[in-house]
Amino acid sequence: MEWLESLTFIQRGVIAGVVIGFVSPILGAFLLVRRITIISEALSHITLTGIAAGIFMSQAIAFVSFLNPLYMGFLFSLIGSLLIEKLRQWYKHFEELAIPIILSTGVGLSAILMSASGSATTEWYNYLFGSIITVSLADLSFIIITALLAIAIMSFMYKEFLVISFDQEFASVSGVPVKRMNILFSVLIALVISMAMKVVGILLVGAMITLPVAASIQIAKSFRQILLLGIVFGQVSMIGGIISSYYLNVATGGMVVVVSILLLMLAMGIKKLQHA
Amino acid sequence: MISVFFQYDFLMYAMFTGIMVGFLAPFLGVFLVVRRMSLIADALSHVTLTGIAFSLLLGRHFSLFQGLNPLYLGAGFSVGASLLIERLRNVYTYYKELAIPIILSAGIGLGVVFISLADGFTNDLFSYLFGSVVTITQSDFRLIAAITLFVSGFIILFYKELFFLSFDEEQAIISGMPKRFIQWMFIIIVALVIAASMRVVGILLVSSLMTIPVASAMRLAKGFKQTFIYAVIFGEISVIVGLVASFHLNLAPGGTIVMIAVLILLITLFFTRGRHT
Numbered sequence: 291m292e293w294l295e296s297l298t299f300i301q302r303g304v305i306a307g308v309v310i311g312f313v314s315p316i317l318g319a320f321l322l323v324r325r326i327t328i329i330s331e332a333l334s335h336i337t338l339t340g341i342a343a344g345i346f347m348s349q350a351i352a353f354v355s356f357l358n359p360l361y362m363g364f365l366f367s368l369i370g371s372l373l374i375e376k377l378r379q380w381y382k383h384f385e386e387l388a389i390p391i392i393l394s395t396g397v398g399l400s401a402i403l404m405s406a407s408g409s410a411t412t413e414w415y416n417y418l419f420g421s422i423i424t425v426s427l428a429d430l431s432f433i434i435i436t437a438l439l440a441i442a443i444m445s446f447m448y449k450e451f452l453v454i455s456f457d458q459e460f461a462s463v464s465g466v467p468v469k470r471m472n473i474l475f476s477v478l479i480a481l482v483i484s485m486a487m488k489v490v491g492i493l494l495v496g497a498m499i500t501l502p503v504a505a506s507i508q509i510a511k512s513f514r515q516i517l518l519l520g521i522v523f524g525q526v527s528m529i530g531g532i533i534s535s536y537y538l539n540v541a542t543g544g545m546v547v548v549v550s551i552l553l554l555m556l557a558m559g560i561k562k563l564q565h566a
Numbered sequence: 567m568i569s570v571f572f573q574y575d576f577l578m579y580a581m582f583t584g585i586m587v588g589f590l591a592p593f594l595g596v597f598l599v600v601r602r603m604s605l606i607a608d609a610l611s612h613v614t615l616t617g618i619a620f621s622l623l624l625g626r627h628f629s630l631f632q633g634l635n636p637l638y639l640g641a642g643f644s645v646g647a648s649l650l651i652e653r654l655r656n657v658y659t660y661y662k663e664l665a666i667p668i669i670l671s672a673g674i675g676l677g678v679v680f681i682s683l684a685d686g687f688t689n690d691l692f693s694y695l696f697g698s699v700v701t702i703t704q705s706d707f708r709l710i711a712a713i714t715l716f717v718s719g720f721i722i723l724f725y726k727e728l729f730f731l732s733f734d735e736e737q738a739i740i741s742g743m744p745k746r747f748i749q750w751m752f753i754i755i756v757a758l759v760i761a762a763s764m765r766v767v768g769i770l771l772v773s774s775l776m777t778i779p780v781a782s783a784m785r786l787a788k789g790f791k792q793t794f795i796y797a798v799i800f801g802e803i804s805v806i807v808g809l810v811a812s813f814h815l816n817l818a819p820g821g822t823i824v825m826i827a828v829l830i831l832l833i834t835l836f837f838t839r840g841r842h843t
Contacts, residue, residue, distance in 0.1 A: 327667045328605060335770075380835065387781050390604050394774030395828050401696040401771065401821025411692045418695075419678045493612075494678070497671030504664050541682040547675025554668070558657065 294430060302430045303422035303489065304532060307546075309437045310486045310498065311528030315520030316444060317482045318503040320475075323455045323513070327500045332374065332389045333367045334483050334495040336396035340366025341417055341487075342403035349407055360432050364484035370396065371476035420491030420543030422532060429488050436485040443478050451475065452513065494543040501550040502527065505557040523553050571810070579707045580699040580766065580809060580819075586714045587763040587775070588805030592783075592797035594717070594759050595776035597752070599784070600732045607773035609651065609666045610644040611760050613673035615769045617643030618694055619680035626684050635705055641761035647673060648753040697768030697820030699813055706765050713762040717755050724748060729790070766805070768820035775801060778827040782834040800830050 297305070321327045343366065344359030370392050377388035404414055416424055425433075444451070450471050453461040462468045486495045506519030531546030538545070571577045598604050617640035624631040624639075647669050654665035681687060693701050721728065727748050730738040739745050763772045783796035808823030815822070 322661065322664070325661070325663055327664060331608070331667060331670060381781070381784075384599065384602070384784070386602055387599065387604060387777065390608060390773060390777040391781055391828075391831070393608065394771065394778055394824055397770045398774060398821050398824030398828060401768070401818040402825060405696070405816070405818040405821065411689055412687060414692075415687045419681075491678075493674045494671065496667055497675055500664065500667040501671055504658075504668055507658075507661065539682075541678045541687075544675050544678030544682060547671055548679055551672050551675065 294427065297430075299423055299425070302425045302427070303542075304529075306425045306430055306433045306489050307422065307528045307532050307542075308525065309433055310489055311524040312521055313437050313440050313482055314486050314495075314498040315502040315506070315524035316517060317440070317479065318499040319506075319513070319516045319520050320444075320451055320455055321479075321499065322503050322507065322516070327496075327503075328389055329371070329374065329479065330483060330499045331496040332393040332396070333370050333479055334487065334492050335393045335400070336370035337363040337367040337480075337483050337487055337495075338417065338492040339396045339400040339403065340364070340484075341492075342400040342407065346403045346407045358428055358432060360429065360484055360488065363487065364436075364480055366396075367480040367483050368477060371479055372473075375472070375476070416491070417487070418491050418493050419541050420487070420489050420494055420546075422489055422535075422542040425488060433485050433488065436481045440478055440481045440485070443474065443481075447471065447474065489542070490546055491543040494547055497547045497550065498524065498528075501547065501554055505550070505554040508554075508557040508561045523550065523557075527553055570813070575704075576700055576702065577813070579702045579704065581806075583702055583707055583710045583762075584766050584805045584809045584823075585802065586710055587766050588802040589798055590714055590717060590759050591763050591772070591775040592779040592801035593721070593794060594756060595780040596783070596790075596793050596797050597728055597732055598756065598776060599780045600790075604773075604777045604780075605666045606648070606651065607756065607760065607776045609670040609673065610647055610757055611764070611769050611772040612670045612677070613647035614640040614644045614757075614760055614764060614772075615694065616673045616677040616680065617641070618769075619677045619684065619686065622686050623680045623684040635709065637706070637709060637761050637765070640764065641757055643673075644757035644760055645754055648757060692818075693768070694764070695768050695770050695820075696818035697764075697766050697771065697823070699766075699809060699819050702765050710762045710765065713758050717759060720751060720755060724751070728752065766809070766819060767823055768818065771820035771824050774824040774827065775804070778824065778831055779804065782827075782831040785834045785838045800827065804830065 318327065321330060340363035341359045344357065344362030348357065374388045374392050377391060378385045381387045450466050453466055454468055454471055458468060483495050486498055490498050502523035503516060503520040505523050506516050510516040510519050527546050527550035530549040532542060534549065535542040535545035571581045598607060618636040621631065621634060621636035621639035651665045651669050654668060655662045658664045681691060727743055730743065731745065731748060760772050763775060767775050779797045779800035782800050783793045787793040787796050804823050804827040808826045809819055812819040812822040
């Protein structure tokens with residue numbers, strides 16, 4: 291890990307971006323076929339609460355001040371994903387209500403914590419909209435470790451996740467421990483979101499997870515193609531976004547999303563041509 | 567504690583707009599939740615931010631736009647986005663639910679680009695995101711009052727049609743209802759209410775005020791009418807208590823308003839344990 295220390299801040303940002311552009315579309319593909327892409331929005335907002343709580347606590351209690359707020363963010367988003375499952379059971383006929391409830395609670399609590407903590411608003415904008423130049427060494431190692439963990443989970447459980455995503459009942463009949471797998475899946479979502487948020491920002495994590503796969507599903511003909519094209523689109527929008535944001539002097543997260551929207555429109559155009 | 571709100575003009579505006587919003591948002595929210603469109607409010611509110619950012623950017627470069635209240639462009643963008651959502655639903659026939667996250671992220675992404683082009687990462691933006699008690703002007707107050715009148719008028723006139731469309735769309739169409747017209751008006755009204763509520767509760771929290779009081783009301787109510795009554799009562803309690811608390815504790819009003827709504831939800835969930843709505 292020594293080479294990590296010799297990196298300049300811009301190199302750290304680019305490496306973090308490439309890692310995120312690789313992992314988030316893979317998760318996105320699973321979320322897409324499970325029809326729960328919107329969950330990434332809810333969990334990213336609750337991650338913000340965790341981060342706000344982390345910063346608030348580190349100001350109040352000296353003993354936690356060494357803790358990277360990203361860990362708190364991860365913890366909150368994990369709790370959030372478990373809560374969503376619970377709420378779905380309570381609102382049996384209106385399952386979709388679980389997401390806005392968690393999303394709102396997340397933003398509401400963060401707003402209170404942010405205004406109570408008294409930190410300058412500009413510091414919060416980094417967390418909200420992402421910033422590529424503030425990726426510290428500790429952040430980069432957090433990103434790499436969580437990415438490796440996420441990739442490990444996804445490649446070991448690839449088959450199980452795939453079966454559950456397409457047909458839960460069939461999966462449980464054929465002996466897949468559905469309940470345990472779903473919890474593991476929640477851990478995975480929380481990992482990826484807390485990993486991506488430092489660079490693209492809370493409000494844009496959902497975009498990184500959904501937009502590349504939304505584009506790839508227009509062209510792809512199999513799940514594997516969705517994965518591969520999703521990664522390609524994710525990388526192009528990450529790198530394209532970082533470079534263009536540098537030259538245009540615009541917030542990185544925004545440019546990354548704009549590039550991936552352009553790719554989405556391109557994919558839609560290609561699909562139209564194929565059908566014409 | 568409350569009396570201070572009637573001593574200063576700006577606080578009075580905040581209180582009155584809050585009361586209007588506390589009525590409008592949950593009222594419309596009932597229709598949204600019943601029609602399973604609660605997430606649309608999230609997408610549209612994020613796009614409203616894009617419109618506001620665009621308006622700020624234009625104001626920087628063209629003096630013509632300087633005097634314009636950013637709320638107008640915000641509402642305009644969110645109406646445009648609602649049309650786009652419908653289009654996207656046709657593009658993704660098998661994954662209709664993708665339309666919302668796509669529009670939501672596109673809205674925020676573009677919004678961020680506009681904001682940074684306008685050098686807008688300031689305290690002003692924070693009050694747009696999370697609401698503010700002190701920035702509500704007389705012009706905001708007038709605009710929101712007009713929106714309230716318009717929306718209430720529409721709902722009173724078309725209550726039956728909206729009710730019918732929410733519960734039995736097919737029957738409604740067969741009996742010759744102008745579905746398209748009502749649908750359009752409904753979406754436009756949602757966009758307007760979002761723009762109206764945004765000043766007090768902030769963009770990121772508008773949709774909360776539309777869904778959370780309704781979610782609590784649904785646990786208690788025994789009919790459609792009761793759902794409205796409970797939702798509006800919960801909405802008003804959250805807004806009034808939230809505004810007063812946020813002013814005295816110096817917190818973002820959007821946050822306190824929503825957390826009070828969440829508190830009410832938790833209490834109702836606790837007392838209705840075991841029931842499956």
